[in-house]
Amino acid sequence: MKALTVVGARPQFVKAYPVSRHLRRDHEEVLVHTGQHYDAELSDVFFEELGIPEPDHHLGVGSGPHGEQTAEMMAGIEDRLAEEGPDLVLCYGDTNSTLAAGIVASKTDVPLAHVEAGLRSDDREMPEEVNRVLTDHAADCLLAPSDAAAENLRAEGLTDGVFVTGDVMSDAVSLVRDRAATRARTLADLGVEPGEYVLATVHRAHNTDDPGRLADIVAALAAVDDEVVFPAHPRTTDALREYGLYEEAADALTLLDPLGYVDFVGLVADARAVATDSGGVQKEAFFLDTPCVTLRETTEWTETVDAGWNVLVGSDPDRIAAALDGSFDLPDDKPRPYGDGDAASAVTAALESFTS
Secondary structure, X not given: OEXXXXXXOHHHHHHHHHHHHHHOXXXXXXXXXXXXXXXXXXXXXXXXXXXXXXXXXEOOOXXXXXXXXXXXXXXXXXXXXXXXXXXXXXXXXXXXXXHHHHHHHHHHOOOEEEEOOOOOOOOOOOHHHHHHHHHHHHOOEEEXXXXXXXXXXXXXXXXXXXEEOOOHHXXXXXXXXXXXXXXXXXXXHHOOOOOOEEEEEOOOHHHHOOHHHHHHHHHHHHOOOOEEEEEOOHHHHHHHHHOOOHHHHHHHOEEEXXXXXXXXXXXXXXXXXXXXOOHHHHHHHHHOOOOEEEOOOOOOOHXXXXXXXXXXXXXXXXXXXXXXXXXXXXXXXXXXXXXXXXXXXXXXXXXXXXXX
């Protein structure tokens, strides 16, 4: 089997990491990097740190308006498909890179496999929600991370080619969480102790492009009694400066440049709590038994909320403060809706079954 894998952003590098390791044991993989995340701190470091194979093709698309960016990706992916002649296209998640791969595959009659199929936040104002819905309906092989995701697909009439594989990010977390020396160094460098800080991330356009929402989030985080460690996405840093919030954030929070994956997982594992608008970080917190406060009104990872390990608070300062007050009423039993950490093996088996 020859798979052409399309990635372009930090979450996809993490998801591709365990799958590529497993897939390449018996099959050929051609890796295409769209360049959606082109900053070295959001791209190169993940390939170096995780040992992801170097991309066979780098499209170098970079940032831009959604339509323009997606169109440029599509042109590059279509050329690579014609050149490589794969048995299938493999894509991950919900970015513009994912959508571009889905559209091209559907127009060229190359089977499309979508990892993280079936996720729904039911918020069509999120570009990611539109991307994942369109990609699912273009896909031939739907690799759902949970039973709930598979049920979402069935509700939309998608029943053929559906496989429940578990979540490949669980595999990724398991593969890196024991690099304790790196984690200990990071904590020492920051001057924080395990269990005595909150880890925060904000990067969704819904928060960063709205001055009022971003100001409320910064104010709420600044009021937290514990140290708040805040690795800032470049988009977030630009927004803080544009809205005149950077000085307040820098004074009250421990602002950091983006971190590599191992350092970041270590900080999640040792945090008292996580505050984030990232879907991936919600799951990382869940896998690492760290309570999560999600700075959104909806989530595609509904199982984490149902399990009692995640609470949705939006940008309301009072709700954020109440959620981060230091007392989390966590349930005694924790379910495992995303499998047991062998999703990469299940994904490979599903692709083998589908192509045969």
